[in-house]
Amino acid sequence: MMRGVNALRAGLALALSVALTAPAGAEDAKRVVTLGGSVTEIAVALGAGDLLVARDSTSNYPAAIAALPDVGYIRALSPEGVLSVAPDLILAEADAGPPAAVDVLTAAGVPFLRMPGDPTPAGVVDKIKAVAEALGRDAEGEALATNVQAGLTEAEARAAAVTDKKRVLFVLSLQGGRVMAGGEGSSAEGIIALAGGINAATGFQGYKQMTDEAVLAAAPDLILIMDREGDLAIGNADVMAHPTLSQTPAAQAGAIVRMDGMMLLGFGPRTPDAARALYDALYPQAG
Amino acid sequence: MLSLALGRSRSTGGEREARAALMLRALIGLLLVVSVLSLGTGAAGLNLADLAHAAIKGELSTRDQVILWNIRLPRLAMGLLIGAALAVSGALMQGLFRNPLADPGIVGVGAGAGLGAVLAIVVGGLLPAGIAVHFGGQLVPLAAFLGGWGATLLLYRLATRGGHTSVANMLLAGIALGALAGAFTGILVYLADDKQLRDLTFWSMGSLAGAGWGKLATALPLILPVLLFSPLMARGLNALALGEAQAAHLGIEVERLKQLIILGVAAATGAAVAVAGGIGFIGIVVPHLLRISTGPNHRYLLPNAALLGASLLVGADMIARTIVAPAELPIGIVTAVLGAPVFLWILMRRQGLVGI
Numbered sequence: 001m002m003r004g005v006n007a008l009r010a011g012l013a014l015a016l017s018v019a020l021t022a023p024a025g026a027e028d029a030k031r032v033v034t035l036g037g038s039v040t041e042i043a044v045a046l047g048a049g050d051l052l053v054a055r056d057s058t059s060n061y062p063a064a065i066a067a068l069p070d071v072g073y074i075r076a077l078s079p080e081g082v083l084s085v086a087p088d089l090i091l092a093e094a095d096a097g098p099p100a101a102v103d104v105l106t107a108a109g110v111p112f113l114r115m116p117g118d119p120t121p122a123g124v125v126d127k128i129k130a131v132a133e134a135l136g137r138d139a140e141g142e143a144l145a146t147n148v149q150a151g152l153t154e155a156e157a158r159a160a161a162v163t164d165k166k167r168v169l170f171v172l173s174l175q176g177g178r179v180m181a182g183g184e185g186s187s188a189e190g191i192i193a194l195a196g197g198i199n200a201a202t203g204f205q206g207y208k209q210m211t212d213e214a215v216l217a218a219a220p221d222l223i224l225i226m227d228r229e230g231d232l233a234i235g236n237a238d239v240m241a242h243p244t245l246s247q248t249p250a251a252q253a254g255a256i257v258r259m260d261g262m263m264l265l266g267f268g269p270r271t272p273d274a275a276r277a278l279y280d281a282l283y284p285q286a287g
Numbered sequence: 288m289l290s291l292a293l294g295r296s297r298s299t300g301g302e303r304e305a306r307a308a309l310m311l312r313a314l315i316g317l318l319l320v321v322s323v324l325s326l327g328t329g330a331a332g333l334n335l336a337d338l339a340h341a342a343i344k345g346e347l348s349t350r351d352q353v354i355l356w357n358i359r360l361p362r363l364a365m366g367l368l369i370g371a372a373l374a375v376s377g378a379l380m381q382g383l384f385r386n387p388l389a390d391p392g393i394v395g396v397g398a399g400a401g402l403g404a405v406l407a408i409v410v411g412g413l414l415p416a417g418i419a420v421h422f423g424g425q426l427v428p429l430a431a432f433l434g435g436w437g438a439t440l441l442l443y444r445l446a447t448r449g450g451h452t453s454v455a456n457m458l459l460a461g462i463a464l465g466a467l468a469g470a471f472t473g474i475l476v477y478l479a480d481d482k483q484l485r486d487l488t489f490w491s492m493g494s495l496a497g498a499g500w501g502k503l504a505t506a507l508p509l510i511l512p513v514l515l516f517s518p519l520m521a522r523g524l525n526a527l528a529l530g531e532a533q534a535a536h537l538g539i540e541v542e543r544l545k546q547l548i549i550l551g552v553a554a555a556t557g558a559a560v561a562v563a564g565g566i567g568f569i570g571i572v573v574p575h576l577l578r579i580s581t582g583p584n585h586r587y588l589l590p591n592a593a594l595l596g597a598s599l600l601v602g603a604d605m606i607a608r609t610i611v612a613p614a615e616l617p618i619g620i621v622t623a624v625l626g627a628p629v630f631l632w633i634l635m636r637r638q639g640l641v642g643i
């Protein structure tokens with residue numbers, strides 16, 4: 001009983017302080033634009049999906065979000081385009097821009113909030129909390145953050161328990177037979193580590209082309225590919241037909257895994273699931 | 288080598304002059320119409336009727352005020368300024384080099400500005416935080432302008448011996464310098480990460496989306512003087528069409544003319560590329576359309592090019608910002624997709640007139 005009263009009192013105090021200090025419209029936003037795949041995903045996961053009126057071109061999950069108007073690429077926004085959907089709150093990933101467009105949006109009186117969050121496990125939790133606060137859904141945010149944190153902790157524990165780590169090569173594209181792989185410090189390396197694997201592509205930063213000899217020397221036990229359509233899609237046949245990729249232990253054992261790009265590399269609420277799926281593919285016997 | 292001015296003409300000089308004068312008036316009309324339309328066109332649906340209504344009743348919501356004053360007006364002004372700058376620069380270059388294929392790219396502005404922009408996008412992140420914050424969004428435009436300007440000065444130095452600037456040397460050195468700048472750009476592109484690559488792509492396709500009063504204030508002092516003083520070059524360019532020696536005999540200070548035009552073009556296109564990225568096509572096509580229809584007299588060609596270039600770019604921007612609304616297309620795509628077929632059609636119809 002005492003606890004309930006305290007909670008009520010705290011809630012009232014919070015509501016009051018919010019009413020006094022929060023930017024106008026942020027707490028009772030009815031028309032929200034989310035910019036950035038992970039921010040959109042988090043907003044939907046918090047149950048705010050029906051408040052969204054537009055998204056950017058990097059937001060493609062959940063699938064229903066594709067029906068919303070697309071305001072373009074997150075770093076090349078058109079201010080009038082964003083204003084045309086009459087938003088009363090804009091939630092953006094840290095790198096939304098260009099700055100001139102953001103200035104105009106702010107001048108138009110639309111709260112423009114940048115969400116923190118590095119593409120790391122800790123960043124995911126920060127971002128969830130920030131989005132929840134901006135949408136006035138702290139309780140849901142807390143629940144989701146706890147849930148995701150638990151999943152991440154579990155994944156880290158699982159990864160730490162692996163004694164004989166397998167080598168994973170993330171292939172971003174295979175255009176013209178050239179292997180574009182995720183190197184050191186890439187988000188691909190982050191998720192591979194979280195799944196208990198070792199990034200087979202070393203010696204370069206970010207996403208770069210690897211020479212054929214380096215691919216052979218990397219000797220991956222598993223090849224990881226983004227699941228996508230169109231020109232950049234990579235089929236198993238492409239891997240098997242590739243002169244060097246087909247010679248790797250991964251291709252010989254048929255260990256090719258495909259996963260949605262945003263889920264795999266987005267560092268959002270689905271990151272624990274991605275880590276789990278990749279772990280299961282790497283170590284099926286551990287189950 | 289090439290004779291633009293002496294192209295086989297079907298009409299007499301007098302007729303052409305009258306037509307060119309008429310064209311000037313028609314283009315002023317076109318510019319006004321396009322400008323008004325542009326103010327009433329956009330994703331947010333604030334149209335001309337709304338604006339007229341607001342003008343009479345004298346009230347406009349905050350959102351609509353921002354759309355009009357902070358988005359559409361600076362964007363219109365920027366489109367006019369940059370369209371005119373690109374077209375006039377093209378006309379000046381073609382006149383100076385007596386080559387219908389010349390554009391500001393030939394004096395290294397494009398390659399230099401591109402290298403500058405890529406450098407700022409890729410390496411800018413490595414600058415000490417204080418510097419990066421201080422420049423903010425201005426780093427890329429500044430680097431692009433310095434790159435374009437620097438490349439032109441270097442080229443001018445390379446092609447000048449004993450007070451004489453060799454146009455042929457400038458063309459050839461420009462190609463070499465362009466290849467070199469392209470190679471350095473390639474190295475930086477290789478080093479770039481995914482986000483930087485996307486930024487580079489968008490930059491290279493040009494856009495007026497970032498237009499604001501601040502950018503306009505940066506570009507205006509560099510572009511406006513060139514536009515205003517370009518008609519003074521007309522007599523010299525007309526004489527130059529006969530050849531350098533002939534122009535000198537006609538009392539033209541040829542070296543001075545070259546110097547003024549090259550520096551002017553570097554300033555105007557450098558500023559244009561810096562604030563709007565790479566917008567191709569206008570500089571080549573606008574002067575051609577005018578030369579084909581009203582002849583090569585620079586007295587009319589230069590002001591007409593300014594007017595037509597401005598109208599075309601503003602028109603293209605209207606399409607760029609509405610066709611995929613609420614997103615927008617890079618304007619370089621629109622100018623090329625719309626302009627190239629029209630240009631080809633005109634070339635086919637009037638084959639031979641350019642006299643290449």
